[in-house]
Amino acid sequence: MANSDKENKPQGNQINIELPEEIAEGEYSNLAMIAHSNSEFVIDFIRLMPGVPKAKVKSRIVITPEHAKRLLGALADNVKKFEATFGDIKKSDEAPKFPINFGGTLGEA
Numbered sequence: 001m002a003n004s005d006k007e008n009k010p011q012g013n014q015i016n017i018e019l020p021e022e023i024a025e026g027e028y029s030n031l032a033m034i035a036h037s038n039s040e041f042v043i044d045f046i047r048l049m050p051g052v053p054k055a056k057v058k059s060r061i062v063i064t065p066e067h068a069k070r071l072l073g074a075l076a077d078n079v080k081k082f083e084a085t086f087g088d089i090k091k092s093d094e095a096p097k098f099p100i101n102f103g104g105t106l107g108e109a
Helices: 002-008 065-086
Strands: 031-036 041-047 056-063
Touching (some): 041 065, 056 065
Antiparallel strands (some): 031 041, 041 056
């Protein structure tokens, strides 16, 4: 019994993080909008679909300015590691262009 209690408790600076199955599946987003106040950053992750005039916010994350700066650093570090492995990420200055029909034929219902 003592061993199983020891195994479940985080050691030192470790954090025990639970990832529920429905969250682990993730949520696709192809647009993010960021706003801030003097005390927080609000990041809305949005799914914009071709031919649909209304986009939906799929997730909203609210963080402190300190955590926003940490997130910025973590993203920069991960992009650097990604590019070292897979090559430069191409960046376009123009907005993404979505074909109305996703490039296939239009269906009828």
